[in-house]
Structure formats: structure tokens, C-alpha cells
Amino acid sequence: MNCATSLGMLSDYHDGLLGEMESLLVRQHLSECAPCGGVYYELEMIVIKAGELKDECSLTFANEALIWQRMFSPSSQPNT
Numbered sequence: 001m002n003c004a005t006s007l008g009m010l011s012d013y014h015d016g017l018l019g020e021m022e023s024l025l026v027r028q029h030l031s032e033c034a035p036c037g038g039v040y041y042e043l044e045m046i047v048i049k050a051g052e053l054k055d056e057c058s059l060t061f062a063n064e065a066l067i068w069q070r071m072f073s074p075s076s077q078p079n080t
């Protein structure tokens, strides 16, 4: 598992959408790779913060995972 693959699967991993083998590989990479581990930590913080803000302000947020994927996918710039 390399960093690009790991980062691409992070949001699915966080949501528990990966298969047993895939989540195992991601978990293993996160434990061995400090940068990706840090990214995953920040993802959790973003999701928690977004959830808190949603509760406090009753705002409707876009899908956090989608935002996350856009942040780390330079190729998927929005077409405006």
C-alpha cells in the first residue's frame, strides 16, 4: 500500500466501507506512515468538528467525505 492509495481510501476507511483486507492494509499503512497517520487524524478532527458545528448551528454541511476527497484529489477540480 502506498501513500496515494492509502489517502484515496481514507474516507471509505473512516466510514467503514472497505472490505476486511482493504481496511487491514490501510490500518497497517497508517500505523507505519506518520504523514498518512496525521492526515487520518485530521480527517477525524474535521468530521468531528463538522458534526459539532452542525449540531450547534443547525447548518447543513456537504458530505464531509466528498470535501475530503476534493482536498486530496488535484485532478478533480470542480468544473465551473
Ligand SMILES: [Zn+2]
Residues within 6 Å of the ligand: 002, 003, 004, 006, 029, 033, 035, 036, 037
Ligand atoms: Zn503514507
